[in-house]
Amino acid sequence: MSDYKDQVLEALTNCSQERLNAxxxxxxxxxxxxxICATELAACIGPSIGDPVQRAKRPLNGFMAFRTYYLKLFPDTQQKDASGFLTQLWATDPNRNKWALIAKVYSFTRDHVGKAKCNLNPFLSVACPMMKIVEPSEYFGLFGWQVSHDSFGNMVLVQDLAVMANTMPPLENLEHPTTEIDLLTDILVAGYFSEYxxxxxxxxxxxxNGIMAPAGTFVNDAIGEQLYEPVPTTSEKTDFIESVCNNACEAAQALFGPDYDAQFFQSRFVHSWEVDDLTSFQGVQISIADEPLPTNTLYDFNQLPENVPQVSELTIDTSIDADIMEITSAWSVDKITFDRLNRQR
Incomplete structure (x- = not known):
């Protein structure tokens, strides 16, 4: 590879600027x-790369991309009910790793070209076909979903898993981008964001790939930033954690407002609650669960506990002085614990 790289670099050196630009x-x-020569290209192009535009507070996650794309499945349904149905669909969706990849590429692109030039809906209309995501009009039929009604006349969704089992083999054989750079390249080849x-x-x-940026900053730290910003220790944070310890339902009621229904919340298939006003969330961390990265699609969820470092910070009593992490993702927790273990060494 080294000899081939040297040959390529020599050819590039002897190439005219016009042909090189093309x-x-x-x-x-x-x-x-x-x-072949990413380090050299980064050194060449890097100095001309300006700072990214002001970034959104949170990266998009896979579920929000899924929700946006398939919301049209429920055009005549109230937002609250549609959200519940979409979380139900998401729970058995077989393409969650694809959605995680789409969401990461969208967040990356949006953060560097600006939200005005990277609107989510048009982005999904381009990226989803490339990733072989099932069209909304075909989703129910291919994955065995049927609309029914309960004894009270309320709309309910029922899935026949046998239908999805028959659908998956041909879908899994469809070629699609498997890494972030591959999906980004396909989008650029299609003519989008050409100036960038x-x-x-x-x-x-x-x-x-962790290449050093020309300015001396480690790009993997600058671009691949944490999903969750640390929340400093404040009186509000301390009071909230204490209220959760004393009575979690009352703490949620105070946070979500008078419309919060604890009994309804506990009965939901996926625990989520929509609010219109976030002003009451001052001093409280709002986290978005991350998906397994595309390179971890074969993550071993059955690995032995003794193979994973034990971190005492995963308790509410010690969370006041610790960064808040999302613990619903096994991959996320393990990554954080291994990172902390390596830092201690």
Missing amino acids: AMENPSMMRELLE SQHLQVLMWTSQ
């Missing part, structure tokens, strides 16, 4: 060049 403006060619294509590919590549 090659680098081709996202597919740029992708191949990054495979070189910079986006270099930034994406360096963030995935």
Whole structure:
């Protein structure tokens, strides 16, 4: 590989600037060049890359992308009921890793070109077909969902898992991008974000491979930032944690307001509650669960507990002085615990 790389670098050195620019403006060619000489390209292009635009407070997660794409399945349903149905669909959706990949590429692109130039709905209309995501009009039929009604006349969804089992084999054999850089490249090849294509590919590549940025900052830290911003110790945070310890239902009631129904919440298939006003969330961490990264699709959820570092911070009594983490994702917890163990060493 080293000899081949030297040959490529020599060819690039002897290439005219016009031909070199044309090659680098081709996202597919740029992708191949990054495979061979990413460090040199980062050093060349990096100094011209400005700071990213002001970023959104939170990256998009897979469920929110899924929810946005399939909301049209319930055009005549109230928002609250539609959200419940979508969480039910999400619970058995077989493409959650694909949605995680789509969400990560969207968040990355939006943070560097701006939300005004990277609207979610148009982005999904481009990325989802590339990822072989099932069209909304075909979703119910392919995955065995049927609309029914309970004894009170309320709409309910019922799934025949046998139908989905028959559907999955041919869907799994469809070719699609399997990494963030592959999906980004396909989107750029289709003609989107052409004025940013070189910079986006270099930034994406360096963030995935840990290359040193020209300015001296480690790109993997700068671009692949944590999903959750640490919440400093404040009196509000301390009071809230104490209220959760004393009476979790009352703490939730105070947080969500008078419309919060604890009994209804506990009976939901997926525990989520929609609010219109977030002003009462001052000093409280709002986290979005992350999905397993595309490189961890074969994550071993059955690994022995003794193989994972034990971290005492996963208790509410010690969480006041600790960063809040999302503990609903096994991959996320293990990554954090291993990272902390490595830092201690």
